[in-house]
Amino acid sequence: MQVVVLVKSIPDPSGEAKLGPDFLVIREGDGVLDPGDEYAVEAALTLAEASGGEVAVVSMGPANAASAIRRALAMGAHRATHISDEALRGADALATAKVLAAAVRRSPFDLVLAGVESTDGYTGTLPMTVAEMLGVPSATFARKVEVTAGVARVERQTEAGYDVVECALPALVTVTASAAEPRFPTLKGIMSARSKPLEQLALADLGLSPAEVAPTQRVVAVEATAEKGPGEVIQAGDDDAARIADLLAEAKVI
Amino acid sequence: MAKVWVFTEVSADGTPAPSALELLTKARSLGDAEAVALGPGATASAAALGAHGASTVHASDDPVFTDHLSQPAAHALHALVERHRPNLILFASTHDSRDVAGRLQARTGSALMSNATDVVSPDLARTAIAGGSQLVDVALEGPVPRLILVRPKSFAAEPSGGTAAMVPVDVEIPEELRRARRLERHEETASGPKLEEARVVVAGGRGLQDAQNFALLHELAAALGNAAVGASRAVVDAGWIAYSHQVGQTGKTVKPEVYLAFGISGALQHVVGMKGAKRIVAINKDPDAPIFRLADLGVVGDALQVLPALIAEVKARRV
Structure with missing residues (x-):
């Protein structure tokens, strides 16, 4: 089974995201593999190992996305495609979907996996836009994925619980943290990642023009919200339970 | 038009x-x-x-x-x-x-x-x-x-x-x-009011240290009456509690009268789901946790020590 994973390099999520004067997120320094995508890489490796298939990683991003891609290779992915182009700076989800769909289409695939949403942008619609462009069925929010005889069986998280969904391959599935426990790259994995095929593509290689990836949305203003001002902070032991209960009484809930 | x-x-x-x-x-x-x-x-x-x-x-x-x-x-x-x-x-x-x-x-x-x-x-x-x-x-x-x-x-x-x-x-x-087919629906129903409708939400994060300690949150919710138990994404991801309790970006958005955050640091992903609460109380060991910036009342300390005392206090006041 050929599994493709869509991955994103994001600024270190432990830092605070900053916007530049053009209202675009500043992406300096090495990016990291989006933690949400690690679950998708792990699920892909597990499925490919069980079926004797291979895992390909596809990512769009600036040059510093390479370290995130290398991490996916170090985890065990077999090859990667990195699409980078000056014309893609500030690309929105639609443009990104066009690029990723065009890259995925270049090779046969059985299953495309992705995280539910990126940890820096939270847009959460991109995998479905890609699925529609590829013309394949999909299941989002998978907490469990199994593939038997060309059919993916997915436990899909819902607001109320979960659904069981079956989906004929080829298909696209987005996975949650419950779907897999990401492996830590071994030293051997890190070493072998350096010699795995990493294809570098520009927009033109995918037959796309800059006009086709021009953003359709634009930040026009950023304003700080009125901070309501810090409340009171006390140390544990200073009648903490009584103080919290006073607040609950003030709110008329006890 | x-x-x-x-x-x-x-x-x-x-x-x-x-x-x-x-x-x-x-x-x-x-x-x-x-x-x-x-x-x-x-x-x-x-x-x-x-x-x-x-x-x-x-x-x-x-x-x-x-x-x-x-x-x-x-x-x-x-x-x-x-x-x-x-x-x-x-x-x-x-x-x-x-x-x-x-x-x-x-x-x-x-x-x-x-x-x-x-x-x-x-x-x-x-x-x-x-x-x-x-x-x-x-x-x-x-x-x-x-x-x-x-x-x-x-x-x-x-x-x-x-x-x-x-x-x-x-x-x-x-x-x-029609290739993606929904075969079964499962609802994980919790007792008590729905998370989105409860007047009080008592939520727990990593600071509760262990899945079993969520029992204390359930006990507090029961003592309060109209309260529901919430959770951060970190503990849902860790499998401590069902996804239906998750508050935040990929979970539920709540606007209760009071939101009590026990051992939750206040990651952006969580905050967007609860910052509309009328009053916020945060209990966290780390005095620099971002959740304190939102809190009307912050308690710097171990959530596991504060919880039993608060349960007793609420029970005493509700008699």
């Missing part, structure tokens, strides 16, 4: 999702509001949708829209868009609506904005970033309809007293769009 559509999720008994009524209330201030409801219960929902401002409800009770994921709904919605040319479609930020919006965007090539907290005009929407500390205005350009996914509870639903004309949706759904 702009034609503003609301993509509506309905229950089989004809009850529209509360978010649809919130969105219709906003939609009618932006232009002529119409609703699209697909799946069993759609026709029966027209009265409630009309009463909240929809002049027309495009409805189909066909179970194909609930038996199969996203593709039939996106296909039908696209056919309606081609026919009626709305300027804007509002969607609730739910799993199903998000999927339909993402697929529709591939067909219309139009701008799609996620996580909006306000819609200023049919081509300008607002969202909060950096844990709600900054508001960002986003202009939507290019082809119509513009697509906006709105966070739940961004608007208060208000009846308009109107009635809607019901127009049946007669779009053929091809066989090849």
Whole structure:
């Protein structure tokens, strides 16, 4: 089974995201593999190992996305495609979907996996836009994925619980943290990642023009919200339970 | 006048999702509001949708829209868009609506904005970033309809007293769009009030140290009465508690009278789901935890020590 994973390099999520004067997120320094995508890489490796298939990683991003891609290779992915182009700076989800769909289409695939949403942008619609462009069925929010005889069986998280969904391959599935426990790259994995095929593509290689990836949305203003001002902070032991209960009484809930 | 559509999720008994009524209330201030409801219960929902401002409800009770994921709904919605040319479609930020919006965007090539907290005009929407500390205005350009996914509870639903004309949706759904099939539905029902409706939410994070300690939160919720148990994504990911308890970006949005955060650091992902609470109490060992910036009352200390004392105090005061 050929599994493709869509991955994103994001600024270190432990830092605070900053916007530049053009209202675009500043992406300096090495990016990291989006933690949400690690679950998708792990699920892909597990499925490919069980079926004797291979895992390909596809990512769009600036040059510093390479370290995130290398991490996916170090985890065990077999090859990667990195699409980078000056014309893609500030690309929105639609443009990104066009690029990723065009890259995925270049090779046969059985299953495309992705995280539910990126940890820096939270847009959460991109995998479905890609699925529609590829013309394949999909299941989002998978907490469990199994593939038997060309059919993916997915436990899909819902607001109320979960659904069981079956989906004929080829298909696209987005996975949650419950779907897999990401492996830590071994030293051997890190070493072998350096010699795995990493294809570098520009927009033109995918037959796309800059006009086709021009953003359709634009930040026009950023304003700080009125901070309501810090409340009171006390140390544990200073009648903490009584103080919290006073607040609950003030709110008329006890 | 702009034609503003609301993509509506309905229950089989004809009850529209509360978010649809919130969105219709906003939609009618932006232009002529119409609703699209697909799946069993759609026709029966027209009265409630009309009463909240929809002049027309495009409805189909066909179970194909609930038996199969996203593709039939996106296909039908696209056919309606081609026919009626709305300027804007509002969607609730739910799993199903998000999927339909993402697929529709591939067909219309139009701008799609996620996580909006306000819609200023049919081509300008607002969202909060950096844990709600900054508001960002986003202009939507290019082809119509513009697509906006709105966070739940961004608007208060208000009846308009109107009635809607019901127009049946007669779009053929091809066989090849029925490949993802929903076989079973499981509801993980919790006792007590629903998380979104409870007057008090007692939520726990990593600081509770162990899944078993969530029993203390349940005990506090029971002592309070009208309270529900919430959780951060970290502990849901770790498998300590079911996803239906998750508060935040990928979970539920709550606006209780009081939100009590035990051992939750206050990651952006969590904060967007609870910062609308009237009063926030945070208990955390780390005095620098970002959650303290939001708290009306902060307690620097071990949540596991504060919890038993608070349970006793609440029980004593409620006698």
